Amino acid sequence: MNSYREIALQGLWKNNPGLVQLLGLCPLLGTSNSMVNALGLGLATLLVLACSNAAISLIRRSLSEAVRLPVFVLIIAALTTCIELLMQAWTYELYQILGIFIPLITTNCVILGRAEAFAARNGVARAAFDGLMTGAGFALVLLAVGSLRELIGHGTLLADMQLLFGPAAANWKIQLLPHYQGFLLAVLPPGAFLVLGLLIAMKNRIDQSLAERAKAQAGEQPASQRQRVRVTGVIE
Structure with a gap:
């Protein structure tokens, strides 16, 4: 039984899904052209991962091998739908920008992998903490890639944060390079591969x-x- 400190270290660093396992690369690379996009998807994935781990741990002793995987997918899909509806209600413009990557959280290998490898074998508290730390590790990688791509591509940070945090965040934008002409490669798909590498x-x-x-x-x-x-x- 790993300690909570070891679980946190594994999720955030040693076994980080974005930097070590290289799982969930499709949403990671596809939505990380700005900080707000990366943070929005990172938080959504974190919530689904933590809640699905807890739910799967609760019912793990009642499932047979024949139906375990379909039930895991059903739980993850239900939680993803809840997150999708919340984003439609509160952050609709960001939801439209992220598009198909929100419902695709259901098939994210990170979430399915932690459900099978950890949540199905541990108690609720430990499973929820593992989901929280693994999700935080994935979200931090997303945020780092999004921040670097926005900075190199546009010379800004925290642009359009009102899409996630409301009108109060409209003035959060930081223009680090006032006369910067931009670097198009950074915000295109090849830039995501280079920054992640x-x-x-x-x-x-x-x-x-x-x-x-x-x-x-x-x-x-x-x-x-x-x-x-x-x-x-x-x-x-």
């Missing part, structure tokens, strides 16, 4: 540095230093 490379580099630091603290030489010593010995 850079984030994955950065995470891998951080993990490598942490691993080498841990080995150094344990009295072991990092791999790069061992290789230099080996090469020096061959030359001598």
Whole structure:
């Protein structure tokens, strides 16, 4: 049984669905051309993931193997429909922008994967927390990609936040580069692949540095230093 700290670490970093598992890439890449789009879809996915994990954990002992997967999909579809109706009622313009990616949350591999791998095997509290952390990890990757693409593409941040938070957020827009002409590639689909690739490379580099630091603290030489010593010995 993993501790809550380990569950959070797995969802947010070690087993992040966007940077490690590479699941749910279609909505991640398709809607992340701005912060508001990324945040809207990220929050919707997080809510569906946390609620579906809790619901599946509640009924896990009552399901047979024959109907388990269809029931999982039915629960996820029902929760996605609720989120879709709420967005139609409160954030209709953002709902229209996100389009088909909202109902497609039902088939998101992240949600189905956590339902089968964790929610169906753990208690309600742990399952809900796992869904919350995994959803937060996915939403943070979405937000990071959306922020970078908006910044590079338009030179702004927090543009059009009124679509999600109402008229009070109309003045949240930050124009970081006043005379910036824009960079079209960043807001086109290839820009999403490039930005996500850079984030994955950065995470891998951080993990490598942490691993080498841990080995150094344990009295072991990092791999790069061992290789230099080996090469020096061959030359001598």
